[in-house]
Amino acid sequence: xxxxxxxxxxxxxxxxxxxxxxxxxxxxxxxxxxxxxxxxxxxxxxxxxxxxxxxxxxxxxxxxxxxxxxxxxxxxxxxxxxxxxxxxxxxxxxxxxxxxxxxxxxxxxxxxx
Amino acid sequence: xxxxxxxxxxxxxxxxxxxxxxxxxxxxxxxxxxxxxxxxxxxxxxxxxxxxxxxxxxxxxxxxxxxxxxxxxxxxxxxxxxxxxxxxxxxxxxxxxxxxxxxxxxxxxxxxxxxx
Numbered sequence: 001x002x003x004x005x006x007x008x009x010x011x012x013x014x015x016x017x018x019x020x021x022x023x024x025x026x027x028x029x030x031x032x033x034x035x036x037x038x039x040x041x042x043x044x045x046x047x048x049x050x051x052x053x054x055x056x057x058x059x060x061x062x063x064x065x066x067x068x069x070x071x072x073x074x075x076x077x078x079x080x081x082x083x084x085x086x087x088x089x090x091x092x093x094x095x096x097x098x099x100x101x102x103x104x105x106x107x108x109x110x111x112x113x
Numbered sequence: 114x115x116x117x118x119x120x121x122x123x124x125x126x127x128x129x130x131x132x133x134x135x136x137x138x139x140x141x142x143x144x145x146x147x148x149x150x151x152x153x154x155x156x157x158x159x160x161x162x163x164x165x166x167x168x169x170x171x172x173x174x175x176x177x178x179x180x181x182x183x184x185x186x187x188x189x190x191x192x193x194x195x196x197x198x199x200x201x202x203x204x205x206x207x208x209x210x211x212x213x214x215x216x217x218x219x220x221x222x223x224x225x226x227x228x229x
Contacts, residue, residue, distance in 0.1 A: 004155070043117070043204050043220025044156075089155070099144065099163075100172075101218075103155035 002027040004092050004104035012110045017080055021107045023073040023090030031093040035064050035075045038087045038106065047075070047088075077109075085111045115139070117221035119205050125227045126195055134190040134224045138207030146218060147180055147190050148204040156204065162188065195228045202226070 004025045013019050025033070032051045036044035048057045048064040050073075056065050061078045077084055087106040094102070118137045126132050138145050147159040158172040162182045173179070177195075182188040192199055202225050206218040 042222050043206070045220070046217055049217075099146070099161050099169075100158055101156075103157075105153060105155045 002092075002094060002102045004090055004102050006088075006090050006104040006107050008107060009105070010108040010110070012112060013080055015080055015082055015111050015113050018076065018078050019080060019109065021075045021077075021088050021090075021109070023075070023104060025071050025073070025090070025092045025102070025104075027071075027092040027094045027102050029095040030068060030071070031095045033064075033066055033073050034091040034093070034101075035062070035073075036089040036091060038089060040086070044089055080111045082111050082113060085109060117205055117207055117219055119203075119221035119224050121224060122222065123225045123227075125229060128197060128228055129194055131191065131193045132195055132226065134192075134203050134205075134226070136188045136190070136205030136207075136221060138186065138188070138205070139209075139219055140186075142207035142209050142219070143185070144208045144210065145182055145188050146206045146208075147188070148206065149174075150202045150204055150223070152201075159190070159203075192226075195226075197228045200226055200228045 007022045034049045035047045038044040047059050047062050050057050050066045052068050063076045066073045087108050089106040090104040092102045120135045143164045145162040148156040150156050160180045161169040177193045180190045202223040204223045206220045208216050208218045
């Protein structure tokens with residue numbers, strides 16, 4: 001069964017600190033992996049998209065890594081800001097369907113001043 | 114240009130009533146998606162429209178759920194005889210295409226549905 005699992009479920013860190021969120025997936029055959037940020041009461045916004053051949057991609061203070069062999073991804077946030085407080089969702093697309101994405105449940109990140 | 118808009122932003126309804134949720138996609142986007150997000154759960158795919166092709170309704174949880182897209186633009190998701198388990202945030206997204214692995218889905222703010 002195609003699944004995406006994220007850890008931790010929630011995380012609280014102090015402003016200015018770094019953190020890393022994890023994602024494991026079982027989707028096969030794999031097409032691409034995305035990280036989304038979802039602010040409370042808003043729709044998800046894409047941070048990065050990585051295909052099979054990419055193992056790292058950055059978007060400002062966000063850096064995503066992908067290990068397609070172990071089917072793991074991480075999202076590293078550097079020098080966290082209060083505005084980083086949100087849910088971060090890992091999403092995987094399989095080759096079988098270009099539009100049906102498999103969504104993780106997300107990691108709820110809270111940045112404290 | 115404007116992003117994806119959804120209305121209403123919040124809807125409270127009594128069990129057994131019908132509700133209609135509206136989505137206005139980004140102008141020119143040919144693909145439109147509906148998702149359901151329950152508390153603490155990942156997004157659940159409901160239905161997908163692409164141009165004039167027959168929609169993919171494989172994610173609709175029951176025959177109480179239906180959706181249409183008029184003129185290739187605005188879409189309406191209808192839930193008949195609502196049940197308490199239908200309470201969730203309903204998200205709409207659109208994209209300019211779905212070819213290639215890197216297409217983007219742009220999401221609206223969602224409609225929070227509460228069935229009492």
